[in-house]
Amino acid sequence: MKKIIGIDLGTTNSLVCVWKDDKSTLIPNAFGEFLTPSIVSFDKDGTVYVGKTAKERLITHPDSTYECFKRGMGKKTMYGDYSPVELSSFVLRSLKEDAENFLGEPIDEAVISVPAYFDDKARKATKMAGQLAGLTVNRILNEPSAAALGYLRGVKECSEDEFEEKVILVFDFGGGTLDISLLETFSNVIEIISVSGNNMLGGLDFDKAIASYFMLKHDIRQEKISQSEYNSILKAAENVKKELTLNSKAKMMVRTPNINKDLEITSSELIKISANVLKKISAPIQEVLRQSEMSMDDITDVVLVGGTSRMPIVQHGISRILERDDIEVVSPDLLVGIGMGVYAGIKERNEKIKDLILTDVCPYSLGTSVYNHYGKRALSSFIIPRNTALPVSSTHIYTTVNDDQKAVVVDVFQGEEMYADQNIKMGEIQVDFPSPAPKGTPVFVSFTYDLNGILVVDIEVPYFGIEKNEVLIDNELNQTEEEIKARIEILNSFRLSSRSNAEDIQIMEWAERLFPLCSNRDRAELSRRLDFYQNDLQQEGDPIKRKKIREYIRNYLLALELMINHNNQEVSPFDSSWMEGEDKEIEKLFSDWDEDNNK
Ligand code: AMP
Numbered sequence: 001m002k003k004i005i006g007i008d009l010g011t012t013n014s015l016v017c018v019w020k021d022d023k024s025t026l027i028p029n030a031f032g033e034f035l036t037p038s039i040v041s042f043d044k045d046g047t048v049y050v051g052k053t054a055k056e057r058l059i060t061h062p063d064s065t066y067e068c069f070k071r072g073m074g075k076k077t078m079y080g081d082y083s084p085v086e087l088s089s090f091v092l093r094s095l096k097e098d099a100e101n102f103l104g105e106p107i108d109e110a111v112i113s114v115p116a117y118f119d120d121k122a123r124k125a126t127k128m129a130g131q132l133a134g135l136t137v138n139r140i141l142n143e144p145s146a147a148a149l150g151y152l153r154g155v156k157e158c159s160e161d162e163f164e165e166k167v168i169l170v171f172d173f174g175g176g177t178l179d180i181s182l183l184e185t186f187s188n189v190i191e192i193i194s195v196s197g198n199n200m201l202g203g204l205d206f207d208k209a210i211a212s213y214f215m216l217k218h219d220i221r222q223e224k225i226s227q228s229e230y231n232s233i234l235k236a237a238e239n240v241k242k243e244l245t246l247n248s249k250a251k252m253m254v255r256t257p258n259i260n261k262d263l264e265i266t267s268s269e270l271i272k273i274s275a276n277v278l279k280k281i282s283a284p285i286q287e288v289l290r291q292s293e294m295s296m297d298d299i300t301d302v303v304l305v306g307g308t309s310r311m312p313i314v315q316h317g318i319s320r321i322l323e324r325d326d327i328e329v330v331s332p333d334l335l336v337g338i339g340m341g342v343y344a345g346i347k348e349r350n351e352k353i354k355d356l357i358l359t360d361v362c363p364y365s366l367g368t369s370v371y372n373h374y375g376k377r378a379l380s381s382f383i384i385p386r387n388t389a390l391p392v393s394s395t396h397i398y399t400t401v402n403d404d405q406k407a408v409v410v411d412v413f414q415g416e417e418m419y420a421d422q423n424i425k426m427g428e429i430q431v432d433f434p435s436p437a438p439k440g441t442p443v444f445v446s447f448t449y450d451l452n453g454i455l456v457v458d459i460e461v462p463y464f465g466i467e468k469n470e471v472l473i474d475n476e477l478n479q480t481e482e483e484i485k486a487r488i489e490i491l492n493s494f495r496l497s498s499r500s501n502a503e504d505i506q507i508m509e510w511a512e513r514l515f516p517l518c519s520n521r522d523r524a525e526l527s528r529r530l531d532f533y534q535n536d537l538q539q540e541g542d543p544i545k546r547k548k549i550r551e552y553i554r555n556y557l558l559a560l561e562l563m564i565n566h567n568n569q570e571v572s573p574f575d576s577s578w579m580e581g582e583d584k585e586i587e588k589l590f591s592d593w594d595e596d597n598n599k
Pocket of ligand 1: 010012174176202203238242243245305308309310311333
């Protein structure tokens, strides 16, 4: 049986999992880590960096490094010369490579999760990204469904019996999106009952709120600073946010060649700073309950996932909204990925889980526009209302409004707005009549929507015996085979940076970021140490020693970063007291080498 990989393509981090040895298994990247930052950076020589190394380059190469592009999926937004689909394809390529390395076999099939709130265009864009990365995307799964699968089958390892009568609220708060879903489980079925959310709300909004507060306190105007400086402030804001997850106060430190400022922030200040972000959490929770006609008491389990769910103020906020204190926070960063590993197993029809059934709902309404007798703007007519269980087929009967009408145009949109033009238009289908039709001629419009998010539209005009059937494909992404091939060729001309020396590349990028922030004395010292390290890299040396030297230089950079952040005072990499035994050994090697080179 061909292996299928399960991918959580996140706004901030991505991960890949596989069903192996009867369980969902996380696959490590070249750094031995499970989370790969969804960041892509291009070098002039045609090398593409993905993940941790690209993250270092956000500050040193802001013009060719891109993040948070998932927010642009399905939109026309471009990031430099690249579309969000293309940037995502590099992340997928990197994950595919990690999986191939881990499993020792080529992989060309995947299942990928997307926020439940992703519209049709964004889902198709995700599939296209897979295609560009050389992966056939077997199925797109909503992240909350993946989280529930991960919770029940990956973490709790529930047997089918335990599936009975659970109502689970999944609160998935990531870097860029908030998804809330209500699921019901019974026998071997996991059924999504309703979903809601906000695809413009996430951890980054807390970072931005903190950054604005910092700039306000220090009278820094955003339009007066460079993108790279703003990125440094955002990075410092994210660090403070994370520190406030552990402590009640934290110091925000921004060090750039032009900005050298600190600000102490407490947890209670964070509540005030981010009040506007916190306020937006409640609405989608209320909405899923309202839509499912359930009350808070019906909920048996609350599962928090997504990195932002780690924030105590977020957890506290949810406890207050739901009026309960038994909220479970399980591997918030990994759960969706773990669920995708389970799902990959289901898709492979693995014996252990092949009978598990996962139902889904349509996360948005699908409809057409109808004539508005009392105004100019056409009204929405919903054919498949939001949260209808999938697959679904539904027919509505409309009538022509004018005498002698020669055609009807059925436009198709998705969204919840009363006026059709406020929703997202997915396409239109024109049906020409062979002769003018009298007013009131019936037109039957059927929408069939399947689990893969493919919409089929059937239009029937019995008066003329006309039947028209069309699979709705989004024009913007509907590239021809040749166009896709040509684009794949261009994208393939970029090489992913090598896995084998990924750590060394990341170390050099890290050093490059710190270098301009160092004093002259530290720059000289850093260069010497990098020389020593490079010198070892060039030799066919002992791999154990190489590993130790790498660790040593990492520790040195870490100490240097701490020192820079603490205004060159509290920790000094010259003071070898921070070094452990092995580091001291390498320090001795370095001193000997240094002496030899300075003779
Ligand atoms: P995700 O999209 O699920 O990977 O979530 C990433 C988001 O979680 C980012 O905005 C991170 O800043 C945030 N995050 C990760 N760890 C923490 C933490 N310990 N405390 C607060 N936020 C965190």
